[in-house]
Amino acid sequence: MLGIQEGQAFFNAARNPNNRPENNIRIEDNLPSLNEVYNYFQDFLSRYSSNTLKEGNLKRALFENVKNNNFTLDLKLDDIYKQQTVFENNEISATPISERKMKKHENYSAILARALSERPLTYLPTVERVCYEVCETANILNEEDEHLNYIQINLLNTFIRPTPIRGLLAATQERFVVVPGIIVQASKPQHKMRKITLQCRYCDHKMSIDVPLWKDKPQLPPYCRYSSTMKSSMGVSNPMDNQLGCNGVLEPYVILPNECTFVDIQSLKMQELPEAVPTGDMPRHLQLNATRYLCEKMIPGDRVFVHGVLTSYNPNPKPTRADGTNFSYLHVLGFQKYDDMTGNDLNFDVEERNELTLLAAEHDIHEKIFKSVAPELYGMDEVKKACACLLFGGTRKRIGEETKIRGDINMLMLGDPSVAKSQILKFVNRCAPVSVYTSGKGSSAAGLTAAVMRDSQGVFSLEGGAMVLADGGVVCIDEFDKMRDDDVVAIHEAMEQQTISISKAGITTMLNTRCSVIAAANPSFGSYDDSQDTTDQHDFKTTILSRFDIIFLLRNKQDIEKDTLLCNHIVALHASKHKSQEGEIPLSKLTRYIQYAKKEIAPLLSKEARDSLRNFYVQTRAEYRGDRRSVTKKIPITLRQLESLIRLAESFAKMELSQFATEKHVQMSIDLFSASTAETAKQCLIFETMSPLEQKAVKQAEDAILGRLGRGQRASRVNLFRELQLRGFDRSALSKALAILIKKGELQERGD
Template identity: 40%
Template sequence: MAGFDEGRVYYQDYGEVFDGYGEPGVITRGQARQFFEDLLRRKTKDLFQINQEDRNRGLDATIGEGITGDQLKVDAADILSYNAELAKYVLENPTESLPLLEEVANNLRKKQTHNQEDEDDEGAELPELQVLLYSSRRFGPQSIRELTSEHVSRLVRIPGIVTAASKPKHKATHMTIICSKCKNTKVLTCKPGLGGAQFPRYCDANAEAELGAENCGQDPFVVLPHKSRFSDLQTLKLQERPEDVPTGELPRNILMTVDRSMVGTIAPGTRITAVAIYSTVQGGGDKKRDTRDAVAIQVPYLRVVGIEEEAEGAHSTPIFTAQEEAEFREYASRPNVIDLIQKRIAPQIFGAERIKEAVACLLFGGSRKQLPDGTWRRGDINVLLLGDPSTAKSQFLKFASKTAPIAVYTSGKGSSAAGLTATVIRDSHGEFYLEGGAMVLADNGVVCIDEFDKMRPEDRVAIHEAMEQQTISIAKAGITTMLKSRTSVLAAANPPSGRYDDLKSAGENIELQTTILSRFDLIFIVKDERNADRDRDIAKHVLEVHRAATQRREVAEEEAREEAFFKRYLEFCRARVAPRLSEPAADSLISQYVELREQARAAARENESDTPVVPITVRQLEAVVRISESYARMQLQPTVTEAHVRRALDLFTVSTMDAVKSGVTEAVAFTEEQRAELHAVEAQIRRRIAIGSTVSERKLKDELVRVGMSEMLIGRCLHYLQQQGDVELVRGRRMIHRIR
């Protein structure tokens, strides 16, 4: 990645040259120092006091609100609102002002701790204090896309997702160099961030020499590492949040550097808001041109001075007013709140009430639990929609991706295992680093995967761990690590033949591995039924949606308000409630689970199979628990009742259990027209195959297609005859043998 190329930062620290700028309204360094000291004294009164017990142990940990160990967290909003001149100084000259703030904080701590020391106590040596900025309010550009040349060298606050992290490095802050000839030593101060220090070309120890180069020669200096001072440095890659990327655009990313106590604290996939100095490093340009011109081409990066991790399940820490909270609790107290929520799911889609209910359960989710042994049980619900085209499967995915607080939409054909999970990439320096994929970026959110059946089997296998254990394990290029992927998966797929065939078994219609199917909590078979009345209702609804696209502004604004209310209510429920099963609900669930297992075995025997295509295992028992918890969460109830369990079992029965029982059964009903077509095909097949003889399936189909029959209808009829025991498929299902 080009962003990880490191070089030198070119800037001049004018604060060391003169004090102040000589412009009206700009404060001097002395004034800034006084402002900072006054501000810290007000905001951090007695925060530098160290307990005697801690000092005896040589510790400097948690010594007050806002300060922990060798960190002092300062709200940038306090600085910006303290004084207009100070705000301008900090925003426009952070390279000078922030080291000054850190210096003042260290001096204050030393004064207060020295006053606290006893006469006979020399006190413990305190580590250097690092001031970390965060901001409780927005300022400057709001995304990577809005950063321009005007913001170079200014303080900015940028949200995003960390998609890659390099190995920590050791950056020299002060380098001691020695002349290899005369042993003269010098101490060089290195610039912060990716900046370095300029080595002198000649030794100036012999001041009497005209050039100082006659005795020592050119470039005589070497570094003394044991006498130099270093600090930890790490480079991160920050990418735009998916919801901030305009349609049709690629997400933008930028290099970030963190140092000292911030190193190693952020893993790929973490959503953060970084307060940083927008800096530049030499690079880019056309390599064919003279390299002397390349100094004008600068690549931007962020030198981070403070990081905030965002809360789980939301873009940022959700804050709700008292009025909002009262409104949400009143809404949750309604007896039909679950039905009201169901109606808010994809209102432009006709019917499909149970699928809408399942999508609502997926959005609200169950409760994530940590077991005594330290392992976790997922609370996220996975849903698979499988069936005919043009049944609004993709529309459900689009709705979920726009409604969920965090969501990533992808298509199966255009997704690889690395793109969905994570990959290890080598940078230009030969170092390996991790880059998270869709399921890492959607941590605490929803991943919508369209065309799930078009994915390569090896790519589908890659998400097994992410769907159940909610982790992604990486062991490549010497990197062994684990990333979090606490996401719900909403997937849409078509049967192998393109349409769902009632005359085929469940195994032939659902051509997905049992291992992946068992990880879906709810599986819906979506069929495009031929019914004149239903077709008329759908046509009316679709035309009404198109007509309403040009509706009055008042109606559109009302719908926008309802949509915003639902999103906020969803965030409120996820943030405030984590329901748990009650004892009666758990008891009723045990007996129901045993009955579901027996039904699955009976369905397998009916389809002449040893095991059902969609297995009913303990995972499905946990799925019903999660669905029950999501119903309780919709009602803001901390306890799952028997009513929630009954509703969850009902939804599970009409989805996954129907998929288990799907296939050719005696209950399959055909219209008169379909029966007539089947009888005609059956007569042609019996005429061409004598009892006891065997013919090629491909040859038989080609002959019947030539006389005007549909290949799909031929396949249905062969399957029907096979179920009746009249024919059987032999030799790898390539030949048809007639039995009677």
């Protein structure tokens, strides 16, 4: 453990870690000294007030935080810039330096803000020392807090333009930057020495070194300081003179861990936002170092603006290469989280709000949204409606302290190849404010949920998967049928409870996966076969199917009229390949509309809507109990389907920015449910419709019909059935077999 700590400690006078105000050291001529910043901030702390602070001024906010055992203070540089109070001479602090500065600069706030912006690592210790002394003077520190010698400042520079990870080049080195991204990995907090106590192993001389919080290699004194002082006072020029002190022994000091002061430090890894990665490029990463009270404030899946200083270190104290290549990392000074629900910048001005409100007031807003979903695809109206519902989502609810009901909608498309399933996924990935696209074939349980990783030093860290990174958005999973059973089981909790529970390598935590899932899959035999057993058509278990609110069976049926229209549409697209086909609402505007609806609108069911849903549920259940042989027996309506209907109704209400889901929205959700999940159930995908004996009889009847009719032969239905019935086949099985063969296109029914 001692070796690890030695590798973290160093002393660098250039950055001036000494935080005492009496050290009047200037970094540049146009920047104030530490002593001046000490006086500036001390006066600013008591005078500053802002409408954004409920406490009224910064000092009162600091006192409230400390009383609540929160030893931090959020300080925004743009608030300092906005402070334009001109002080009168009798209001100026009596400090001579302050008086001279006030006469020269009527407003010192700009000087203070510029100093913290250009050299935050130099001036922050002084600012934190002022905060601690103010709290100490006010006697608000408890006895157990006396060991504290700092108040941590979360410095936020919100007036500068964010710099993407790809833009962190050499020009940004050692400068204050704001970097957007998503946290993908977080390690356990470790301990770092803030003040090192050294002792000479020969003469027992002790000394202390203040250690900066940024990471570098140790630089301990090469000789005993007591010995060097004695030699200097006696006029001995040779430090290796063995007649004095410690006999000139190199590296005489050892670290005393029990007398050192430690702080927490945590390593994190941030990745570019998925929507910001250029097509074909790998997402880039950036290492973060969070210290003290910033530890464990960010977890994998959080979308954040990280405020800090880009610096570098050399992991090898004796590099074998002479090129001087270092590794860059961001020393975190503060952070801001994106919006929890949508994960994007949601600053809507008055003009944009009015524009979106006028759009929602149009009488055909639903149709405009549906036509704007994948406009390049012909038909598929019900699928586009379902995609729109998935993008808008329902209302997330919290019942009590622990119980939560998800509002996100999950959708599964199971169908033949070449029915545009992947195109639907691509559109949702482009349109959703937050989205992650993945393939089931190349995705593992850890890649979809979370994994515990071990670095080269043996330290375990938690890394989030696709569903964690898509928190607040949509996960698009193609080739869903290619996933292994173990991987499918791993996402059960993520889809329904919308959390991921991790208990590995001593790490026990829970991550949020508040996202919708849209998946596309092919049947087991490549295309759907009406004659096959239902259990052979797909490998999905009821436990995963029941977590999808909407399930579509997309068939590539042979229809001359439909095939002609579809062919004309595709040929027209290829003829105008340089023209992009826009929907009723442009894609960028639709994305902003979805963001606005998800942020501002949380519709609830009206009384009429509740009555309509109750009547539908009770009536359908009554039909199920009354007629065991009817089709409703094959489509049981349970409470999970009822919740799906509620989410769909709420999403339809969001599309028109309505705070209440009405009876009209409930009817739209029932119609969509009947056209998707209920219709799929009728076609034997989820619920059994034939017993194994019936299925075997139908299969035998198919073989008999195909054996009776050769290629190009014709026969009347009556004669065919009469002949096969004489051979012992049941008429019901023959009817079902003939219908299946016609659907598959192996037989054609003609009226002539």
